[in-house]
Amino acid sequence: MVDLRGVIHTITPGDHYSPRTGSAVPTVVHGLAAAALRAGDPRHAVVVDDSTYQPRYDSAEVLEYRGIARPTVRQQRLDMLRARLGRARRATLDYFEPIAARLEREPPAVVIAHNAPLMPHLLGHTDHDVVLYMHNQLLRTYARSEIAGALSSVKRIVCVSDALATETRALLPRVLRDRVRVVENAVDTTQFRPSLDPRPAGPLRVLFVGRVIADKGADVLLRAAAEFRADEITVRVVGSQGFDPHAVLSAHETELRRLAARMAPSVEFLPFTLRPDVPNLYRQSDVLVVPSRWPEPSGLTIGEGMATGLPVIASAVGGIPQVVGDAGVLVPPDDPIALAAALRRLLESTDERTRLGLAARARSETRSWDWAWGNLRAVLDAL
Numbered sequence: 001m002v003d004l005r006g007v008i009h010t011i012t013p014g015d016h017y018s019p020r021t022g023s024a025v026p027t028v029v030h031g032l033a034a035a036a037l038r039a040g041d042p043r044h045a046v047v048v049d050d051s052t053y054q055p056r057y058d059s060a061e062v063l064e065y066r067g068i069a070r071p072t073v074r075q076q077r078l079d080m081l082r083a084r085l086g087r088a089r090r091a092t093l094d095y096f097e098p099i100a101a102r103l104e105r106e107p108p109a110v111v112i113a114h115n116a117p118l119m120p121h122l123l124g125h126t127d128h129d130v131v132l133y134m135h136n137q138l139l140r141t142y143a144r145s146e147i148a149g150a151l152s153s154v155k156r157i158v159c160v161s162d163a164l165a166t167e168t169r170a171l172l173p174r175v176l177r178d179r180v181r182v183v184e185n186a187v188d189t190t191q192f193r194p195s196l197d198p199r200p201a202g203p204l205r206v207l208f209v210g211r212v213i214a215d216k217g218a219d220v221l222l223r224a225a226a227e228f229r230a231d232e233i234t235v236r237v238v239g240s241q242g243f244d245p246h247a248v249l250s251a252h253e254t255e256l257r258r259l260a261a262r263m264a265p266s267v268e269f270l271p272f273t274l275r276p277d278v279p280n281l282y283r284q285s286d287v288l289v290v291p292s293r294w295p296e297p298s299g300l301t302i303g304e305g306m307a308t309g310l311p312v313i314a315s316a317v318g319g320i321p322q323v324v325g326d327a328g329v330l331v332p333p334d335d336p337i338a339l340a341a342a343l344r345r346l347l348e349s350t351d352e353r354t355r356l357g358l359a360a361r362a363r364s365e366t367r368s369w370d371w372a373w374g375n376l377r378a379v380l381d382a383l
Contacts, residue, residue: 008063019274064102113131131154159297328356
C-alpha cells in the first residue's frame with residue numbers, strides 16, 4: 001500500500017526536475033507529487049542527476065546521484081545489435097545503473113520508473129516494487145523474449161493513453177498484458193487559466209508550443225497559415241529543437257523561417273521559454289494548434305491550451321483524440337489543407353471559438369493533477 005511504503009520516481013538520466021524546463025516527464029512527476037501532498041499522502045521522492053538544473057521543484061524530495069555520459073550513437077547501435085543476439089544492452093544498463101545504485105540505499109518503496117524499461121531488471125534483486133510508467137512507446141526495438149526478461153518483475157505498466165496501452169499490450173508477452181493500466185495526463189488548472197482581459201482587435205492569434213522538430217509539425221501549421229491574408233491571422237511558434245534557447249538553429253528550424261518569410265501573415269518565433277513564462281503565452285493567443293505527425297501518446301500542451309480556454313485544433317493521431325475529447329477540432333495529420341479549413345471556420349465564427357473555449361476549460365477542470373494522482377493511487381494501492 002502507498003501509505004505504508006514511499007513512492008520514488010526515476011526520470012531519464014540528465015533530465016531536469018526544475019521549472020526551468022518544459023520536459024514532459026518532470027512536468028508529470030511534479031504534477032503527481034504535488035497532488036499527493038494536497039491529498040495528504042506522504043511526500044514523494046525523485047532520483048535526479050546532481051548536474052541538472054537548479055532550482056528544483058519542491059513537490060518531491062530530491063535524491064541525487066552522479067550520472068555518466070549518455071551512450072553515443074555507436075554505443076546505442078551496438079546495444080540494439082546485442083539485443084538482437086539475445087545479449088544485454090550493456091551501454092544502456094550502464095547509463096541507468098547509477099539510478100539503481102542510488103535506490104539500493106533507500107528503504108523498500110514503490111519505484112515509478114518513467115520511460116525506463118530496464119529499471120525493473122536493475123532493481124530485481126531489491127525489495128522495491130517497480131512500476132514502469134510509459135509516456136512513449138518504448139518497446140518497439142525489443143524482442144518479446146527481451147521484454148519478458150526485462151519486465152519479469154514489473155508490478156504494473158502504466159500508459160498515458162488508451163492508444164499507447166493498446167499498442168503496448170500487442171508488443172508484450174501474454175503473461176505481462178494484464179499488468180497494463182492507463183493513467184491519463186492532466187493539467188495544472190490554476191497555473192493555466194483563461195485571460196480576464198478583453199481580446200484586442202486584430203487578426204486571429206494562432207499559437208504553436210513544443211519542440212520544434214519535424215514530428216511536431218510546425219511546418220504543417222505554416223503551410224496552412226500561408227492560405228490566409230496578413231489581416232486575418234498571425235502565428236507564434238514557441239520552442240526550440242531542444243531545451244536550450246541559445247542553441248544554434250537546426251536545419252528544420254531554419255527551413256521554418258524560410259517558409260515564414262514567403263507568407264503574408266506575420267510569424268513570430270520564440271525560442272524555448274522557461275516554464276513559468278508559458279501560461280501568459282497561451283493567454284495572449286486565440287487558438288492553439290497541435291499539428292503532430294507522429295502518434296503522440298498524450299500531448300501536455302493540449303491540456304494546457306484547453307485549461308487556458310483556447311479552442312484547440314489537433315491532429316487525430318495517437319492519444320491526442322482522447323485528450324481533446326469533444327472539446328476541440330481534430331484534423332488528419334500532415335494535412336495543411338484540412339488544418340487551414342479548420343482555422344478558417346474558427347476565424348469566421350466568434351461563437352464557435354467561444355463555445356469550444358468554454359468546453360475546453362470545462363473538460364480541463366475534470367482532468368486536474370488531483371484527478372490523475374487519484375487514478376495512479378488506485379493502481380498503486382492494488383499492488
